[in-house]
Amino acid sequence: MSGSNSSVPGSDAKLEAASPLSFTVHTMPSPGLDDAARRTASGRLKMLLILAVCAAPVIASYMAYFFYRPEGRTNYxxxxxxxxxxxxxxxxxxxxxxxxxxxxxxxxxxxxxxxxxxxxxxxxxxxxxxxxxxxxxxxxxxxxxxxxxxxxxxxxxxxxxxxxxxxxxxxxxxxxxxxxxxxxxxxxxxxxxxxxxxxxxxxxxxxxxxxxxxxxxxxxxxxxxxxxxxxxxxxxxx
Structure with a gap:
């Protein structure tokens, strides 16, 4: 109606009471230290893998020569x-x-x-x-x-x-x-x-x-x- 207040008395208080939504900010762990540790571990693993790949042919060749001796094969x-x-x-x-x-x-x-x-x-x-x-x-x-x-x-x-x-x-x-x-x-x-x-x-x-x-x-x-x-x-x- 003209000139009347469309608000229902007490409605503002009810809205406030019905709005329990709020935000709580928790402290997040710093990613810097964890990332650095992961990178260090990953780098070490890669280095060990590279060394293993490089050494494997040498080790395999000696294993084959020294230990794998088919019958009838002898070194002079x-x-x-x-x-x-x-x-x-x-x-x-x-x-x-x-x-x-x-x-x-x-x-x-x-x-x-x-x-x-x-x-x-x-x-x-x-x-x-x-x-x-x-x-x-x-x-x-x-x-x-x-x-x-x-x-x-x-x-x-x-x-x-x-x-x-x-x-x-x-x-x-x-x-x-x-x-x-x-x-x-x-x-x-x-x-x-x-x-x-x-x-x-x-x-x-x-x-x-x-x-x-x-x-x-x-x-x-x-x-x-x-x-x-x-x-x-x-x-x-x-």
Whole structure:
């Protein structure tokens, strides 16, 4: 009706009483600390997974070579157990007397000969066989380096130095015999100079050939090692 108040007396009070809606603000946990912890844990997990993936081929290849031996399969050379890592402090030097870091030999399979600088007939035979073995590996030969460790202070004869410098040269390094004996060792009844020593790309001495070895059988050992490491080792140093 005109001029009348449309409000019902007491209606405002009833509305207020019927409106219990209210908001309560609770303290929320800070997301910063939890997120940081989650990121740290996730980063560590990813790093462990990466390390595991990188190490798996190496571990698998050694497991296959050392422990999985189908019937009838035997290695010719003597496996070194446990493996003997190349000492970081091994005092190596080149023929000019300059110090050479041991870690510079990492990254390739090494076929190692030990002999004095005078290089007698036996030394010459082993250096020749070292070259022939590497060449016989065909396209896999670039994964193997030839190394001659000279364990005395005698000068190399010019003709010997010329021979080991032809084609793919031999890496010739001097090392005191006493220091070398802390890493390599001969079989009972033999001298250090009578063997070939096989070193893996990580720097582990892991196989010793018999004195005066049969070339074909030693070659098969090397080929097996190269096949076992085909998934993680490539030609050339990193």
């Amino acid at each position: 050379g003597e496996l070194v157990d446990p493996l003997r890592p190349l000492p970081a402090a091994l005092p190596l030097s080149d023929l000019q007397g300059r110090a050479v870091e041991a870690k510079s030999l990492h990254g390739q399979w090494l076929l190692v000969v030990v002999a004095g600088g005078a290089c007698d007939t036996g030394c010459e035979k082993r250096l020749w066989l070292q070259r022939q073995l590497r060449e016989a590996l065909g396209r896999e030969k670039d994964r193997v380096d030839k190394v001659w460790l000279v364990d005395d202070a005698q000068a190399l004869r010019p003709e010997t130095l010329q021979a080991v410098s032809q084609g793919d040269p031999v890496t010739v390094l001097r090392v005191p015999r006493e220091a070398l004996a802390q890493w390599l060792s001969p079989a009972a009844g033999h001298t250090l100079e009578q063997h070939f020593y096989v070193v893996d790309p990580i720097g582990n001495w892991m196989l010793r050939a018999p004195g005066d070895p049969e070339p074909a059988r030693l070659k098969r050992d090397i080929e097996r090692l190269l096949r076992a490491s085909a998934g993680w080792d490539r030609a050339g140093r990193p």
